[in-house]
Amino acid sequence: MSAVSITEPTARSKWVAGILVTLYAVITLMPLAWIIMTGFKSGPDSISYPPKVVFEPSLEGYVNLFTTRTRLSQQAFQQLPPPETWYDRIVRDQGMVIAGQSRFGERFMNSVIIGFGSTFLSIFLGTLAAYAFSRFKVPLKDDLLFFILSTRMMPPIAVAIPIFLMYRTLGLSDTHLGMIILYTAVNISLAVWLLKGFIDEIPREYEEAALIDGYTRFQAFRKVVLPQATTGIAATAIFCLIFAWNEYAFAVLLTSGVAQTAPPFIPTIIGVGGQDWPAVAAGATLFLLPVMIFTILLRKHLLRGITFGAVRK
Amino acid sequence: MTDTPADRIARATPPAVARRIRGLSDRAIAWIFVAPTIFLLLAVNIFPLIWTVRLSFTNFQANRPNREVEWVGLRNYERILTDDGIWANMQATAHFLVWTIVLQVILGFALAWAINRKFRGNDLLTTLIVLPMMLSPAVVGNFWTFLYQPQIGLFNYAVSFVSGVPPSSFEMLGSVRLAPWAIIIVDTWMWTPFVMLICLAGLRSIPEYIYEAAEIDRASKWRQFWTITVPMVLPFLMLAVLFRGIENFKMFDLVVQLTGGGPGSVTELASINLKREAFEKWRTGYSSAYAIILFVTVFGLASIYVKALNKVKER
Numbered sequence: 001m002s003a004v005s006i007t008e009p010t011a012r013s014k015w016v017a018g019i020l021v022t023l024y025a026v027i028t029l030m031p032l033a034w035i036i037m038t039g040f041k042s043g044p045d046s047i048s049y050p051p052k053v054v055f056e057p058s059l060e061g062y063v064n065l066f067t068t069r070t071r072l073s074q075q076a077f078q079q080l081p082p083p084e085t086w087y088d089r090i091v092r093d094q095g096m097v098i099a100g101q102s103r104f105g106e107r108f109m110n111s112v113i114i115g116f117g118s119t120f121l122s123i124f125l126g127t128l129a130a131y132a133f134s135r136f137k138v139p140l141k142d143d144l145l146f147f148i149l150s151t152r153m154m155p156p157i158a159v160a161i162p163i164f165l166m167y168r169t170l171g172l173s174d175t176h177l178g179m180i181i182l183y184t185a186v187n188i189s190l191a192v193w194l195l196k197g198f199i200d201e202i203p204r205e206y207e208e209a210a211l212i213d214g215y216t217r218f219q220a221f222r223k224v225v226l227p228q229a230t231t232g233i234a235a236t237a238i239f240c241l242i243f244a245w246n247e248y249a250f251a252v253l254l255t256s257g258v259a260q261t262a263p264p265f266i267p268t269i270i271g272v273g274g275q276d277w278p279a280v281a282a283g284a285t286l287f288l289l290p291v292m293i294f295t296i297l298l299r300k301h302l303l304r305g306i307t308f309g310a311v312r313k
Numbered sequence: 314m315t316d317t318p319a320d321r322i323a324r325a326t327p328p329a330v331a332r333r334i335r336g337l338s339d340r341a342i343a344w345i346f347v348a349p350t351i352f353l354l355l356a357v358n359i360f361p362l363i364w365t366v367r368l369s370f371t372n373f374q375a376n377r378p379n380r381e382v383e384w385v386g387l388r389n390y391e392r393i394l395t396d397d398g399i400w401a402n403m404q405a406t407a408h409f410l411v412w413t414i415v416l417q418v419i420l421g422f423a424l425a426w427a428i429n430r431k432f433r434g435n436d437l438l439t440t441l442i443v444l445p446m447m448l449s450p451a452v453v454g455n456f457w458t459f460l461y462q463p464q465i466g467l468f469n470y471a472v473s474f475v476s477g478v479p480p481s482s483f484e485m486l487g488s489v490r491l492a493p494w495a496i497i498i499v500d501t502w503m504w505t506p507f508v509m510l511i512c513l514a515g516l517r518s519i520p521e522y523i524y525e526a527a528e529i530d531r532a533s534k535w536r537q538f539w540t541i542t543v544p545m546v547l548p549f550l551m552l553a554v555l556f557r558g559i560e561n562f563k564m565f566d567l568v569v570q571l572t573g574g575g576p577g578s579v580t581e582l583a584s585i586n587l588k589r590e591a592f593e594k595w596r597t598g599y600s601s602a603y604a605i606i607l608f609v610t611v612f613g614l615a616s617i618y619v620k621a622l623n624k625v626k627e628r
Contacts, residue, residue, distance in 0.1 A: 031456070031502070154358065299436075307511065307556065311552060
């Protein structure tokens with residue numbers, strides 16, 4: 001840093017800027033902090049007025065998230081043997097007994113299967129297409145690339161009706177495979193555009209050298225280009241995963257039981273007399289956590305990923 | 314120009330032939346690599362879109378597949394374009410779009426401007442600020458209904474703490490006047506970081522020497538801001554507006570969870586209304602026409618806008 005730079009902000013303006021941004025960060029993170037906190041509150045604490053900032057932590061929300069519970073008559077309740085496990089005790093303290101498992105685990109697994117499945121497929125197909133667009137003379141290249149991008153402009157509901165009909169005919173509705181294909185189709189535009197940008201940056205000379213050494217195109221692609229593109233592929237994969245992870249419109253329209261993912265499920269968690277907010281918050285926290293971690297890992301590629309590579313930092 | 318025998322031989326054996334000896338030609342590889350993607354998009358995007366167009370001219374109902382389907386021509390389109398209810402949805406959508414974009418541009422630009430001062434710890438703060446936009450809109454929207462509870466919610470409590478109005482005196486989600494603002498606030502909360510990131514990229518792309526030259530010419534800071542910073546960031550800002558515009562025109566998940574379109578239908582944006590027609594009332598033909606109208610609108614507006622954007626870029 002040059003000491004004489006006349007455009008360097010003054011110390012005071014830096015200070016003011018720092019305070020304002022910190023203030024914004026505190027306000028903007030409050031709802032997130034509140035979700036995490038509510039997950040560790042007991043039922044009464046979560047709905048007390050004024051809102052409780054200091055509270056006794058409880059795992060009630062998490063236990064309620066993974067179980068279904070039932071109330072017994074006073075008499076039956078007293079005749080029960082003493083609780084055996086810590087989570088039994090938490091449920092008993094609420095005046096209930098565990099009746100079974102909730103569907104959260106299953107819904108979360110669906111999110112994992114569909115998210116990773118569609119990510120793998122988008123990256124596989126996307127890398128091939130991106131490589132071809134980056135290195136070869138594809139006829140109508142610009143038109144095809146624009147076509148791929150434009151599929152992202154469509155409101156999901158605009159194609160949901162025929163997809164619904166098509167899936168019903170093909171037996172794909174409410175299946176993991178159906179959702180994987182669908183999310184792959186939505187993500188592939190992002191994958192092709194982003195990966196093309198990353199591959200464009202790998203010098204062609206590497207491959208040319210490999211070709212001269214007697215590699216075929218396939219070998220050069222596999223042994224020279226792919227290893228060079230690993231970071232880009234990883235970043236793209238996480239963006240595809242985050243999208244599939246968070247998607248709601250298709251999930252709510254096309255799945256009902258078997259393949260339902262977590263986003264349509266979490267809001268339906270109901271407790272006695274209304275939504276069980278600690279359980280909802282616990283579910284939300286578990287669901288949001290991977291994305292928060294990925295965001296921190298991704299910060300270098302963030303801008304490119306969210307703008308299809310249209311803006312580079 | 315003389316044509317030597319060597320030239321003729323070179324032309325007779327194009328490099329592709331030489332390469333084919335060691336496997337497939339480049340052209341074939343290009344096709345094999347691109348084909349699956351194109352096929353997938355045709356099957357899951359274009360084919361359904363054409364199907365939607367076809368359905369839009371009929372009175373088909375997806376919940377009654379055995380009923381005889383009648384060809385109704387443009388009647389669905391006519392009914393939609395003359396329906397006052399749909400114009401109200403369009404107005405609600407426009408209101409939502411305009412306000413979210415205005416607020417996000419102002420806040421996002423201001424934040425980027427401040428972060429660009431390069432104070433200590435700004436990288437960490439940038440990462441934290443960006444978190445909301447990476448989360449699931451449906452899950453977040455659902456949780457905001459809790460924050461908006463008049464009796465127990467954090468939002469009302471915070472507002473009353475600052476303004477002195479009792480928290481239970483206003484209901485963000487239940488009031489016809491406030492509900493549109495409730496969704497605007499959450500959308501702004503989620504997406505301001507997006508505009509901020511793009512503005513930041515814009516600010517960082519301005520070379521320092523331009524400011525130095527302006528400083529030598531004794532241009533005031535204010536003048537530098539309007540003649541250098543704003544025009545240089547404008548193309549970036551317009552791109553951010555394009556992305557947000559397209560996304561918010563399609564807005565569904567956040568609003569479904571927050572208000573479900575209510576109270577009454579004041580927050581019933583176009584895609585929520587469309588979902589209701591298609592999957593609750595099962596008026597498939599009618600809602601297909603509706604979907605096509607929406608798609609053409611987004612596509613048309615986006616194309617005009619991109620033209621304007623390119624003009625700004627060329628300047």
